[in-house]
Amino acid sequence: MKYVAMISSALMLLSASAFAQDDVAAAEAPEAIPAEAPPETTQPEAPEEEKRSPYYKKVKGWLWIEGVAGITSYDADQFGKLSFGTTTDAAKARGPQWGLSLGTGFGGGFFLGWYYRQANYSAYKLLKTGVEFQPTIRIPYVHIMFRIDIGFAQMFSGNPWGLTNMNNGGIDTTFGVGLRIPIVRWMSFATNFDWSYIGLSMRGDDASGTRQQTWVGGQQLAGTFALTFHFIGVRKD
Secondary structure (H helix, E strand, C coil), X not given: CHHHHHHHHHHHHHHHHHXXXXXXXXXXXXXXXXXXXXXXXXXXXXXXXXXXXXXXXXCCCCEEEEEEEEEEEEECCCCCCCCCCCCCCCCCEEEEEEEEEEEECCCCCCEEEEEEEEEECCCCEEEEEEEEEECEEEECCEEEEEEEEEEEEEEECCCCCCXXXXXXXXXXXXXXXXXXXXXXXXXXXXXXEEEEEEEEEEEEECCCCCEEEEEXXXXXXXXEEXXXXXXXXCCCC
């Protein structure tokens, strides 16, 4: 019994010593620092989609190539009657007109270039060529356009007075207004109404063979459609 008591006392002392060491270690151990939460990852805000204004369809481009077709009415001596020999006044003529323009739009809706127009009437043809200027005013989806043409005019393949050996030439001054509608980035459609003053110096032989020379002033009205191609710096919509 004596040995049993001694063994029990030793075990109790060892247990007490172990508990004491655990308490000291716990007291000396630094308090655990809570781990910081990882920063929240924020998705970059998507840029707000640019709202397209009704002005986003704008005609641009440095190089313009335009094809024109329409119908015209021409009174060759509206402002000056030809009456010599047996020559009669010119009757009003109606016929188709076609043409083209080539120039620069200066990167916007401001065109300056060269034009050619040819109207075909039953008894003769009329050509006009020269410098064309087209300023525009932009409104939603459409441009109001103006046309100013100044150039050379000539009647050929006949004439309304029955002159022979005819030689003529003169001036064309055209004023027009219309609408230009952008279609795609490099193309637009236009419709125009034009008024032209045609002044011609006419020289030819009348029915009696007498050589005649006079100046005649006429008026031409035209309704045309145009398809225009724009290149180099087209709009980016």
